Amino acid sequence: MYNATLRLVIVNDSATARAALRRAFSVPGVEVVGEAKDGAEGLAVVAALRPSAVVMDIVMPVMDGYAATRQIMATNPTPVVLVSSAVDPRDADVAMEALRSGALAIVEALPAVNDPAYEDRRYALVHLLRSMALVKLGRLKAAPLAPVIPRAAAGVARDVAAIGIAASTGGPNAVVELLRMLPLNVMPPVLIVQHMARGFAEGFARWITEATGHPTSVAVDRSPTARGEVYIAADEHYLGLDTSLRLVVSDAPQVGLFRPSGNYLFESLARSLGPRARGVVLTGMGDDGADGAATLRRSGGRVAAQDEATSVVYGMPRAAAQRGGADVILPLLEIPAWLCGQSEV
Structure with missing residues (x-):
């Protein structure tokens, strides 16, 4: 089921966070093919590289993760998983905004490498991204029908x-x-x-x-x-x-x-x-x-x-x-x- 290489783009304004995610994804069958420091840059990188999935931060300068995800879904539909330490993914309003933007999932940022839960959380994130990469996305065309009266x-x-x-x-x-x-x-x-x-x-x-x-x-x-x-x-x-x-x-x-x-x-x-x-x-x-x-x-x-x-x-x-x-x-x-x-x- 997971024979193909999982090609990821990381969009995060923190160089430290991007490095931590690169390290987390240094496993067989996963390749980080591109990075971006804000949502606007992320749009260009996704369009150029056509990754399997995007790991997107939420709070970023220029364009936040919600707006970037909406643009990706409108122009180059690609599975997006929002990963952020700045917001709580368990907050219902945060989760609903993520879904409204078109993201397939929102998860909490990984803990520090020396945290006892790190390996389990890293494995779960990679598994989630592999599953989401299998999702076939398309642009939902406007309805030719008027709302039912x-x-x-x-x-x-x-x-x-x-x-x-x-x-x-x-x-x-x-x-x-x-x-x-x-x-x-x-x-x-x-x-x-x-x-x-x-x-x-x-x-x-x-x-x-x-x-x-x-x-x-x-x-x-x-x-x-x-x-x-x-x-x-x-x-x-x-x-x-x-x-x-x-x-x-x-x-x-x-x-x-x-x-x-x-x-x-x-x-x-x-x-x-x-x-x-x-x-x-x-x-x-x-x-x-x-x-x-x-x-x-x-x-x-x-x-x-x-x-x-x-x-x-x-x-x-x-x-x-x-x-x-x-x-x-x-x-x-x-x-x-x-x-x-x-x-x-």
Whole structure:
């Protein structure tokens, strides 16, 4: 899987930090092919060298890491991992800004070489960069479709009781783009399982509210749902829905790799709503949601999977399609019309 050399560009305004990262990456199969001392210089280096991945600082002169990452994604899409000692990657707002910029991950800077955790942290960083380098990125083209208008959503408002969405790598941006095109106030409640580190759910909910206008909150067990509202799975809890359209938030023992889980969400919708539910499987590594989506379809519900061209990682949607968990495979920006019954597929 990792046969090719991992070619890295380091963008950091500290010569000391760049030297420390060069030393950390002095392992077989990894080559630092370029460096830059600020974001603007980093753009030129990335364009010239076309690395496998970029290790980007955040706080820099001339152009910070967020702005540089946005420019890289717009002009030369390349996996970017933000690595910084100046900000706390566990801060939800920091993490959400990183994801908004297009970075695939944000991690804390490595400790000193004599720190007992150094080797483990260095290994984890190299492994993360190797994984991110496999991600195939593309520029998301502007939608040829206008946002769905409330009048056009009358059918889904009448016939569908809830929508479930599962996503992982690349998911936060995809979720926001999808929700931006859905009409406000009239859609069935939307339940979202997004794989992310502990502590980021609240920040993700705030971002969705601000970016889309859809009121979004972290799910609370037994709370009633409402049309026009969006609910995010709580940290390390399963998310589902009961027959009375109340949220089910469970810390039941973890089954499989994920909690929250797309499989749990879709299976819950299948049991509670059957044909009155819709599911969406978005970009992400692995296969979470695939089996649950197939269960939802067998119950009479319908499921859309994001296509490969618009996915950051075509793992979860591919698995859903392969296991009979997708009625349709669509570009991201065509899914809103499908949800509202405007699509021809």
